Every structure is written in structure tokens, then in C-alpha cells.
Amino acid sequence: MANILQVTSPSVNTNRNIIDTQGVKNETGPQIQNPVDPTRVVRADGQTGGRTGTATGEGTYSIIDYESNYGAFVQKLEDALGLPGLLKQVFSQDLAALLFSGEEEVGELAKELLASVRAESPEELLQLLKEQQAAQAKFSGPLFDGIRNLLSSNAPDALKQSALAFLKGYNDFSAGEHQLKQMHTLADDMSKLMFSAFREDFNQLADLMDWDAANGDTGANAEVINARLIPFLSNYISRTHDYGPIRNATMLFIFHAVKYENGGLDRLMQLFDRMAGSREFQQIYKGDAREDLDSTIQSLAHQNQGKSFADMFSSLLLKGANGQAGLENIQHFYDVFNGMLVNESVYLPLMHILMPFRYQDKEVMSEMWVDPDAKKGSEDEPRKIKMLLKFEVQSLGRFDLLMSLQNRQVDMQLYVPERLTGQKEDIQSSVTAILKKNGLGLNKLLVRKKEMDITVKEAFPELRQKERGINVRI
Secondary structure, three states, rough: OOOOOOOOOOOOOOOOOOOOOOOOOOOOOOOOOOOOEEEOOOOOOOOOOOOOOOOOOOOOOOOOOOOOOHHHHHHHHHHHHHHHHHHHHHOHHHHHHHHHHOOOHHHHHHHHHHHOOOOOOOOHHHHHHHHHHHHHHOOOOOHHHEEEEEEEHOOOHHHHHHHHHHHHHHHHHHOHHHHHHHHHHHHHHHHHHOHHHHHHHHHHOOOOOOOOOOOOOOHHHHHHHHHHHHHHHHHHHHHOOOOOOHHHHHHHHHHHHHHHHHHHHHHHHHHHHHHHOOOOHHOOOOOOOHHHHHHHHHHHHOOOOOOHHHHHHHHHHHHOOOOOHHHHHHHHHHHHHHHHHHOOOOOOOEEEEOOOOOEEEEEEEEEEEOOOOOOOOOOOOEEEEEEEEEEEOOOOEEEEEEEEEEOOEEEEEEEOOOOHHHHHHHHHHHHHHHHOOOEEEEEEEEEEOOOOOOHEEEEEEHHHEEEEOOOOOO
């Protein structure tokens, strides 16, 4: 019979097509992970032990080592550590001038962004860092610190549930303007996709929306959405049988509309009163919760006025990803986007804050990873905060700072460039003075030469403990 499975002529060796499924390993190209061997029972993935070097799932007990969603996400955290280097090309004055030299509009936006991160005095620098932190960390401030302490205490379950309901309501409230922008974009897209006979009527309904409404002011828009827009879209789909992009956009529109309606100020205050009216809450919470809430809402309104750092930064990234900074730089902006999207993942158990700034003619690219509720030895121990700070100072080099704070006492490891290793005593005395000035004590301070980057998994080994359980991906 002709050997129809071979491209070349068959050779004299008639056994050359016999493959040893147990002996062939590490061949280039796709690798079969589960060869069938009727003589013995093997693992479904073709491995013989527990955890392997490339697996991200839980394989310690020789169970199936499929990659989990959370494990894959933890693996991606390592890629996010390259963000300061990527941002250097955007925030470095010399590199940015070269990068955006061909586009006037993008170049002006880059200049405006660079001016917004410049500080000349320690007071200006502190205010700048506070503004960047507030823009990137939504649940920050005295109110959320108190709620965080409540959730970590032995408070009744009913009180904890009411606190979580308030946090969810505040999340929808603070994202009101964002939800409006998303719905506005979807409405414009659907208008272009509709048949011309329906387009004018839909645009008239969309014009009834106040697309510039402030956070919490949802009543009028919610009425238009529920009574006019959604019924019109439902009727359009049923009459035209358009089950393609229009229906998909409608489902996204409804998703944002539900979150937008849940973010009303009246509903937020009802959730707050339900939580703060509890006697147990008044015993646990230190301070005036209502005053802290009013301060938080005012601070959020102030951030949304004018152009914020986050708005300018996202606009610049979007323009760069669209090729307005040159086609050769598109991948660079996509890499920054991917790194920033890590912060939006539901799996992120840490606070991640980027803090680029220019101080006294030196550019500093920094990022901070914070676990505000690090593991404690027992429930009676005070709250522990753990932080990994990575920063690069122009003309000096890269630094890594690993710190834990508990009961206003600090343990710190500082890794410095080689050129600064001879100044350990000066660094120690300066850091000690800074901590003392801010009312913190120092238990231990180690200053060492930076030889390699500290990864997130090394700084926070407890991240792996969250993998326990069934959480696989296909």
C-alpha cells in the first residue's frame, strides 16, 4: 500500500514512523501533554509530580496542575513591574520631546502632563503625591480606614454586611461620571449602526440625557433611561431582528445603566445611615463618620473638576495607542495600557499606585505595592501594613524599598545602587530622622546593594495562599 501520510519517499528503514510516547520529551513545536499508556495510570496532563516550574496553579499535593485564573493573574503581576521603565519614555522630558515631536496636539498634551508632575519644594511634592494617590486609590481616607478596621474586627456579621453594601454603593456613586461617558459612547455607536428610519427618534431621546451630570445626580437620567431609551432599544431589536452589534451594545448599555442608577446620592446616604446607625458601629468607629463621609464626597467632587492627572495620562496613552505618537511606538503604549489594567482586575489583592514626578530637576519614576491588611500572628495584634516601593532617580539609579508598619513601628530593607553603598550610615541616619519627624519608630533598617529586582511574589509570599480551592481556567 502506498504510504500516503509521508511527503517524501519512504526509506529502507520501515520502523522510522514508530514513536516512543514515553521517551520523546521537550520536542520543539506543540507537545502532547497526555499520551495514552495502557500499561499504567498517568496524570491527565502528562506530568509525574506536583508543582512544576511553569505551572501557576496548585500542584503541591500531586493533583491536576491546571492553571487557575488567580494563579495566572499573579504571574502577570511580574510583568507589571516594568511599568516605571515604560513610563520613563513618557514622563522623561528629553525622551517625550523626541517621542511626540511629530504631533502638535499630542505634544501639547505631553507638555501639560509633564508640568502637572513637577514640584520645586517638599510641600509641593507632598501635595502632588497625595493628589496622585487619591486619584488612583478610590477607597482611601479616614472613612475607609475606619471601615477597614471594622471589617477586620470581631464585629457582628450583620454590621459587616451593611458595611460591604455601603462600599458597593460608594463604588457605584464614585463611578457615576465614568458610567455616563460609557453610555454616551455606546449611544453614539448604536446611532450609527441603526437603520436610518429609527436613527432620528433615537437621537432625540439621547439628547434628553444630561451627559455632564455630577456623581450621585442620577434621578433625571435614570428616568429617561428606564422610561424612554431602554424600551426604544428593546422595540427596535424586536422589530428589526437585529441580533448583532446593536443587541450587544444594548446589553452593555443596560449594564452601565444599572450601576449608574445604583450610584444615586440618596441611595448612598440610606446605605450609610443603615451602617452608621448601628450601636456596634458607633462603638468600633473612631471619629465622626458623617463628617468623614462629607469630606470624602467633597474631595471626590474636587478631583472631578478640571483636568486631573489621571485624565491627562489616560488621554495621552489612548492617543499613543492609536498611533498619534508614531506607528513604531504603538506597542510601547499598549504595554503601558496592559500594565495599568492590572489595577482593574478583581483578583488584585494589593493597592498599586504609580507616582511619577519631577523634583528639583530630577525625574523620578516610582510605583508602590501595598497590602493594607498584611497577615498578623493573631487577632489581638494591631493592624499591619506591608509595602514594596520601587523607584528610579535620574542620574542615581534604581531603588527597592521593602517596609512593614505595625503599631507605628517600622521594619525596613532598602536596596540602593552600587554608587551609594559607601554611604550606608548617612542613609540610615537620614531615614531615621524622617521617620521620627513623622512620629514613627524604627525597629530595624538594612541598607544593601541592589543586585536584582524584588518581585511582587517575593515581597508578598502570602499571595500564593489565596490560590487554595477550585479555580481553574480552560
